[in-house]
Amino acid sequence: YGAEAINPYLAFETLEDMLEDLGEDLTRKEVLNNFIKAIDKGLLKVMSKMGISTYQSYCGAQIFDAVGLASDFIARYFTGTHSQVEGIGLIEVARETVARHRLAFSDAPVYRNALDVGGEYAFRIRGEAHTWTPDAVADLQHAVRGSLPDKYRAFAKRVNDQDRRLLTLRGLFNIKGAGDMGRQPVPLDKVEPASEIVKRFATGAMSYGSISREAHTTLAIAMNRMGAKSNTGEGGEESDRFEPLPNGDSMRSAIKQVASGRFGVTCEYLVNSDMIQIKMAQGAKPGEGGQLPGHKVDAVIAKVRHSTPGVGLISPPPHHDIYSIEDLAQLIFDLKNVNPRSDISVKLVSEVGVGTVAAGVAKARADHVTISGFEGGTGASPLTSIKHAGSPWEIGLAETQQTLVANRLRGRIAVQVDGGLRTGRDVIVGALLGADEFGFSTAPLIAAGCIMMRKCHLNTCPVGVATQDPVLRKRFTGTPEHIINYFFFVAEEVREMMAVMGFEKFDDLIGQTQWLDKQDAIDHWKAHGLDFTALFYKPDVPEDVSLFHNACQVHHIDQVLDRKLIEAARPALEEGTPVRMEFGIANTDRTTGA
Known part of the structure; x- marks a missing residue:
């Protein structure tokens, strides 16, 4: 916002005060230089995440989205910053600042001789609030292991009832009932x-x-049994998983991801897919590529990723062959040529402006787009990568739906949302905001045994979920049935809510934002100025304009010159017979012979 220099005088004074207690033979100058070096590294990391090369370009760049700040407050103090959700102003900021000051200097017995417990990264009693509490994890695991619907309802209630904790935007939404909209509930069996x-x-x-x-593999087997899709992520997949198991199950992931590092991407990998996903960014850590620490890269992982054991793998933040929407269209075209039967998906991060990018993705003839929110976890990255980055999926999904509908593009592209989905209520809100499909990550892992130790990046997961240690992997107790139970519990919760709302078909829910309203029961001094009008806006379009995916993209794959070349060269390819051919070529023939 314009400052060219910052003087962290309180940090300097604190370090000077701590100098005698550090226990090392450090001078004042060395301590301050170490602090400045650490701050510089953090600054450089943030600049690199945003694609900013020079400090001068960073000054005044205003690379922030605001969530929950009043427009008049932004206009005066953060001029030009985007905010889709109205909220607090200067008075509320002052009140919260004073409250924090009083807490720090109060006589509260809990903090008299101790610091605040924090709880920013891991759950702590009296610490930062988390949706995944120990009780929520226990309820879900008991539910899926014992096929106990009541336990799932207890889990869903803990997650959905956020009137007090106010942890998500959708927790502040009210879903209207059939009576509110002049409809009648329908029987559940309909x-x-x-x-x-x-x-x-x-x-x-x-x-x-x-x-x-x-x-x-447990995730893949479970999703294949249900007719749903599992995603490889960006690490490739072992070729032995492409063949069905003797009992009819399949460990093959339906979605094969192509990320910026291209780890594990081969023609064999791509042709064994139902969908190929181009990962432009990740909701949990936008602006950074994937990162797998070296201690998780064993010999098998290295073979699958075509890399070296023990060496950390970092994907670059951008795809180095994509610097415009035309470049993205070219990659979509190339991947469609590799596997014409596979849908092509593009994964984007939720942020202000993502709707315009999604429209470009649709025009580039992608079949599918994923809007990824910041609530999602990441099991292979440093903790510093996942804080203060990204936006709630509610913001990006709403803008994507509005832009695609307004431009008459919505029918030809499927929209998926992911990033912190846990319950059927989340699915209903996602559908009303415009999603056709829904991605779950942490929740099915918890169903399979994850206990949220937050040790994923250290390779020390004690339950064998996020580790390559052969001893720890033996402790994995998850089964496909656990994951299937979880997803059917979610689906049944969706059905119960649809019945109360008066809907028989899921497609009829999609994009119907008039069913959403602000939660009136919220009694919190910071919530009074909230306004979700921009998220709940429904474009005024003719009735024949689709609000959900109901058509197919036209890729013109059959007209590609390579198809004619391959057919003409068939005797050479199959029998070794010499072939001579002659075709005309024009600049409309893309990537011929590639």
Whole structure:
């Protein structure tokens, strides 16, 4: 916002005061230089995440989105910053600042001789609030292991009832009932069956490497049994998984991801897919490429990724062959040529402006787009990568839906949302905001045994989920049935809510934002100025303009010159017979012979 220099005088004074207690033979100058070096590294990391090369370009760049700040407050103090959600102003900021000051200097017995427990990264009693509490994890695991619907309802209630904790934007939404909208509830047996709803679900892009083979294959088997999709993530997949198992199960992931590092991407990998996903960014850490620490790269992982054991793998933040929407269209075209039967997906991060990018993706003839929110986890990255980055998926999804509908593009591209989805209520809100499909990552891992130790990046997961340690992997106890139970519990919750709302078909929910309203029961001094009008806006378009995916993209793959060349060269390819051919070529013939 314009400052060219910052003087962290309180940090300097604190370090000087601590100098005698550090226990090392450090001078004042050395301590301050170490602090400045650490701050510089953090600054450089943030600049690199944003694609900014020079400090001068960073000054005044205003690379922030605001969530929950009043427009008049932004206009005066953060002029030019985007905010889709109205909220607090200067008075509330002052009140919260004073409250923090009083807490720091109060006589509270808990903090008299101790610092605040924090709890920013891991759950702590009296610490930062988390949706995944120990009780929520326990309820979900008991539910899926014992097929106990009541336990799932207890889990869903803990997650959905956020009137007090206010942890997510959607927790502040009210879903209207049938009576509010002049409709009648419908019997549950008239609602679309759970076996169809689960086909809209997918597991998130968790790579083989970030999680163990046991966890990765269990997810794939479970999703294939349901007719849903699992995602390889960006680490490739072992070729032995492409063949069905003797009992009819399949460990093959339906979605094959192509990320900026291209780890594990081969023609064999691409042709064994139902969908190929181009990962432009990740909701949990936008602006950074994937990162797998060296201690998780064992010999098998290295072979699959075509790399060296023990050497850390970092994907670059951008794709180095994509610097415009035309470049993205070229990659979509190339991947479609490799596997014409596979849908092409593009994964984007939720932020202000993502709707314009999604429209470009649709015009580039992608079949599918994923909007990824910041709530999602990441099992292979440093903790510093996942804080203060990204936006709630509610913001990006709403803008994507509005832009695609307004430009008459919505019908030809499927929209998926992911990043912190946990319950059927999340699915309903996502559908009302415009999603056709839904990605789950942390929740199915918890169903399979994850206990949220937050040790994924250290390779020390004690339950064998996010580790390559052969001893720890033996502790994995998850089964496909656990994951299937979870998804069917979610689908049944969706069906129950649809019945109360008066909907029989899931497609009829999609994009119907008039069913959403601000939660009136919220009694919190910071919530009074909230306004979700921009998120709930529904474009005024003719009735024949689709609000959900109901058509196919036209890729013109059959007209590609390579198809004619391959057919003409068939005798040479199959029998070794010399072939001579002659064709005309024009600049409209793309990537011929590639």
